[in-house]
Amino acid sequence: MTATNLDPRGPRFAAMLTTVVFVLVLLTGSGWLALAQAVVFAIGAYDPRRTPYALLYRYLVAPRLAPPAEREDPAPVRFAQAVGLVFTVVAVAGYLGGVTVLGIVFAAFALVAAFLNGFFGLCLGCEAYLAIRRLRAGTPTA
Amino acid sequence: MTYVVLAVLAAATVAGLVYRARYGRLRASGGELPPGLLPDPGSAGVTLLHFTWATCAPCRQVRAVCADLAGDLDAVRHVEVDADAHLDAVKSLDIWRLPTLLVVDRHGRVARRTVGVPDRADLRRTVTEVLAA
Numbered sequence: 001m002t003a004t005n006l007d008p009r010g011p012r013f014a015a016m017l018t019t020v021v022f023v024l025v026l027l028t029g030s031g032w033l034a035l036a037q038a039v040v041f042a043i044g045a046y047d048p049r050r051t052p053y054a055l056l057y058r059y060l061v062a063p064r065l066a067p068p069a070e071r072e073d074p075a076p077v078r079f080a081q082a083v084g085l086v087f088t089v090v091a092v093a094g095y096l097g098g099v100t101v102l103g104i105v106f107a108a109f110a111l112v113a114a115f116l117n118g119f120f121g122l123c124l125g126c127e128a129y130l131a132i133r134r135l136r137a138g139t140p141t142a
Numbered sequence: 143m144t145y146v147v148l149a150v151l152a153a154a155t156v157a158g159l160v161y162r163a164r165y166g167r168l169r170a171s172g173g174e175l176p177p178g179l180l181p182d183p184g185s186a187g188v189t190l191l192h193f194t195w196a197t198c199a200p201c202r203q204v205r206a207v208c209a210d211l212a213g214d215l216d217a218v219r220h221v222e223v224d225a226d227a228h229l230d231a232v233k234s235l236d237i238w239r240l241p242t243l244l245v246v247d248r249h250g251r252v253a254r255r256t257v258g259v260p261d262r263a264d265l266r267r268t269v270t271e272v273l274a275a
Contacts, residue, residue, distance in 0.1 A: 126201070
């Protein structure tokens with residue numbers, strides 16, 4: 001257990017807050033709110049412990065919980081945050097560029113991913129990474 | 143837009159429940175391993191063949207479950223394969239998601255498989271069945 005590893009409940013908490021943010025983005029159609037979420041993802045892709053959500057978790061939530069039973073490597077979380085960033089940037093471009101449908105579709109994708117991650121513990125990278133690699137490498141032989 | 147949000151959340155909830163119900167459940171399988179994938183294919187016993195990826199948190203849990211069982215039972219070994227480095231094997235075994243765990247019998251046939259982290263007791267029971275078969 002090293003200090004650089006994450007309490008796995010932190011990213012789950014962050015994904016729940018992200019879910020709420022994307023619900024608000026869809027309800028208000030605010031590209032600026034999506035942009036703020038994109039900034040959070042960008043920070044998370046660099047270091048998941050430095051996002052505003054992680055700070056909220058560390059100072060408000062974690063002190064009320066028992067210490068984590070296990071800790072996890074930050075690399076998968078950074079990958080997921082980077083994927084979130086890509087989707088959110090497209091949503092921002094859609095909303096602020098006047099192509100609202102694009103904004104809605106990508107915000108909805110991001111909402112589903114954040115919701116499944118936060119509430120069901122789905123590991124987005126684990127689900128998508130190999131499929132992307134396979135499709136990129138050519139048509140499946142199976 | 144409220145209805146769109148509610149519909150998206152409802153669909154995601156259904157997907158999440160299905161995902162959770164299937165995750166780590168070992169099911170019957172078939173098929174032979176591609177030649178050369180295992181270092182020593184003729185060895186007796188059961189091989190827990192674990193397809194993994196460096197940035198995959200559940201892969202670490204699968205590693206822990208498999209390593210424990212392999213440590214407990216002499217006839218069981220745990221072999222980890224980096225999916226990225228073995229895309230041909232990944233394709234021929236029809237693997238799309240990680241972590242995928244294959245329970246390989248002594249003849250090199252895939253007896254059971256699962257995506258996700260199997261339950262310890264469930265995996266032990268499955269391995270015992272495959273050993274006895």
